[in-house]
Amino acid sequence: MISLVRYLAADVLRGQRYLAPLLVFLGVLGMLFAYDPGPQLAAFSGSSALIYPIGAWLAVVVATSEDVVRREVTVVSAGAWSRVLTAVALTAVLFGLAFAVVATVWPVVASPRPYTVLQFLAGLGVHSVSVLLGVGVGLMFARPVLDSIGRTVLVVFTVVVMTYPLGRYTPFGWVLDALGDNQVTLPVLWAGVIGFALVAGAVVVGARRV
Template sequence: MIALMRYLAADVFRGQRFLAPLLVFLGVMGMLFSSDAGQPLEAYSGSAALLYPVTAWLAVVVATSEDAVRREITVVSAGGWPRVLTAAALVAVSASLVLALLAAVWPVVTNPHPYTAGEFFVGLGAHTVCALLGSGVGLMFSRPVFDSIGRTVLAVFAVVVLTYPLGRATPLGWVLDALGHNRISLSVLWAGVFGVALVSAAVAVGVRRT
């Protein structure tokens, strides 16, 4: 599995399509924290909201890095779709968690308000949850569920856009509400469980689709 993950990660890196979501993330983070972003947890709410669509986009990039022919060769060489889908999910989640860590550290360095260790770890947990949710959405609609990249992009875009207006009706809304009101909430924990379940469900749906 490690070798397969390294192969998929190298393929993503070689294709360079990961640069688009990465540059969007870095650019918006730079704008968010170019001046006083507010109190620690409130400041984290902006970067957490950003991380959700970026990690969904990144998951799509990872899941669709190979063309159809090369992916079939990979599936045969790896021993089946379950292994490939699991490896792709692990690569996407790993990359998303790196962004979550960066998003949690960034305001600690740039925001004039001091951060306590507790606030930092709450922010890190919230960003981790948002990263998992985004990865799950991106993987849920990627190959082999939808073979067409156009359908994948439209489905992921629709889900991401519709998530924000629903507020606390969604796990993302639980997290952003907890951060926006400067409170530590069990909602973050439950949303994290939901995020892990969503990633696992995305892999399971992909396996069934094959």
Template sequence: MISLVRYLAADVLRGQRYLAPLLVFLGVLGMLFSSDAGQPLEAYSGSAALLYPITAWTAVVVATSEDVVRREITVVSAGGWSRVLTAAALVAVIFALVMALVAAVWPVVTNPHPYTVGEFFAGLGAHAACALLGVGVGLLFARPVFDSIGRTVLAVFSVVVLTFPLGRVTPLGWVLDALGHNRMTPSVLWAGVVGAALVSAAVVVGARRA
């Protein structure tokens, strides 16, 4: 599995399609924290909200990095769709968690308000939860669930756009509400659990659809 993860990660990096979401992510982070973003946890709400669509986008990039023929060869060589999808999910989660770490560290360096260790780790946990939610949404509608990249993009975009107006009805809303009120609640942990469940469900559904 480790060699498969390394192969898929190298393939994504070689393809360079990850640069588009990465540059958007870094550019918006730079704008968010270019001045005083507010109290520590409250300041994290913007970057956590940003991380959700960006990691969904990145997950789609990971899931579609190989063309159809190459992916079939990888599936045969790896021993089945389940192993390939699990490896792809791990790659997407790793990329997402790295971005979550960057988003959590950025305001600690640039924000004039001092951060305690507890606030930093609370913010990191909130970002990780949003990152997992994004990866889960991205993978649920990517290949092999949807073979068409157009359908994948439309489905992921629709879900992401519809999530925000629903507010506290969604796990993402739980996290943003907690950050917006400058406090942490158990709902943030539950949002992370839901995100991990979505990632696992994407692997199971994808393997059945393949």
């Protein structure tokens, strides 16, 4: 599994399709934290709202990095679609967690306000859960669940956009509400469980689609 994850990660890096979400991510973070972002935990709200769709975007990039023929070769080499889909999920989560670390460190460095260790860990947890939810959404509608990249992008975009107005009725909304209330532990924990379930469910659904 480790070698398969390394192969997929190298393939994504070689294809350079990760550059688009990376540049958007860095550009928006730069604008968000160009000035004092406000109180410590509240400062993570903007970056959490950003990293959720970025996580979905990264998941689609990882899931579609290989064309159909190359993916079939990878499946034959790995021995089963379930192994490949698990590796895709792990790769997408690892890329997402790297983005979560950057999103957490950036305001700590840029803000004139000092952050405690607990506030930093809370920010890391919030960003990790947000990106996990995004990855779950992206994988749930990526190949092989939906074969067309056009349909994948359309459905993922629609789900992500609809998340924001639905607010507190969604796990992602719980995360943002928790930041506003400065009570992040329980809501973020539940949202994280749902994010993990989304990612695992995407693997199961994908394996049954092929």
